[in-house]
Amino acid sequence: MKELHIISFNYPYPPSYGGIIDVYYKIWALSDLGIKIHLHCFVDQVPETIDQEIEEITENVFFYEKKKNPLLYFSGIPFAAAIRDSDVLLKNLEKINAPILFEGLQTTHIIRFLKDSGHQLYLRHHNNETEYYKGLSSSEKNIFKKIVYRIESLKHKGYQKKLLKKFDVVFCLSEKEYDEVKMYSGNAQLIHIFHGNQSVKQLDKKGNYFLFHGDLTTADNKKALIETIDLFKTLPQYKLVVASDRASEDIKRKISAVENISLTPILTTENLHHLLENAHANILISYQNSGTKVKLFNTLYNSRFVIINGNITDDPILTNLCLYGANMDEIRQQIITSAEKNYDDNEKRKEILEKTHSDHAKAEQIVKIIFKN
Structure with missing residues (x-):
């Protein structure tokens, strides 16, 4: 039986927005191929129950509360990564010897303890976070948020440069990110978005x-x-x-x-x-x-x-x-x-x-x- 740890930046149900849609339908498709999934989720608050849709496609589900310390904005680590840090996660990973797939750079703060642990490490590169936060800063009207997003963009620039080389493979969502990672660290693979659609709808010629x-x-x-x-x-x-x-x-x-x-x-x-x-x-x-x-x-x-x-x-x-x-x-x-x-x-x-x-x-x-x- 093939086993895989997946560390998600959030609980992937319901699959209602971009990144989480990719996480949920990836787990669904991997499970359908017989892969035993150990799912680790960073959340604002641990849910009281696990949805049946998640239970059916996973072997285990673990939750870790995101840190709520606003002083982490002043950390050199991007805020989204700094709040997703857990000693309990490390212990749970060590209990089951299996490759680890990180969903997004924001889940990778613990990698500093894992590189020499014998685990194979993989990254699902959801965004070029530097460009993503730069874009948020440009679109944002609130001056305080605009400054925060710009600082986060600069933090991510150094963070992703340092980290991308540490993975066995970086699975990229887009052609642009694939070209960037391939040029920088040579460990890129292009795997487009998981979206959950099975077949194209047959529709008549006019809508309303x-x-x-x-x-x-x-x-x-x-x-x-x-x-x-x-x-x-x-x-x-x-x-x-x-x-x-x-x-x-x-x-x-x-x-x-x-x-x-x-x-x-x-x-x-x-x-x-x-x-x-x-x-x-x-x-x-x-x-x-x-x-x-x-x-x-x-x-x-x-x-x-x-x-x-x-x-x-x-x-x-x-x-x-x-x-x-x-x-x-x-x-x-x-x-x-x-x-x-x-x-x-x-x-x-x-x-x-x-x-x-x-x-x-x-x-x-x-x-x-x-x-x-």
């Missing part, structure tokens, strides 16, 4: 509205939505649905002030899929260059047209399945163009996505690398 969905507490998504709202003010003939469970009062006011824009909660995965299936086109915009966004897969598998800017993906195969706009004027034109078009890309998407982006195939690749079989 344009859709923007996402977590509206993040600076990047808020900025993208405000740009999109301004766009649809000039396109009163088209309906925009904004789907989110986390919208501020300010965002709600901006949406309610425009007659052709409405806000709806997501609540469940099933409801999100219903919204996607009834959308004619999806607006996906980002101001952070951090590889392929996981919500791109949800839209390509479950909806019709997808209108993107350059930061949604750096994968040319995926870009070719979308309508691209380099700026908001071009995005506007793609909205107008797609509104008049019939959707008939089901078979093209099915052929490409199920061949190149299957979760099962990605899990097999990881198993082959880690267990050398």
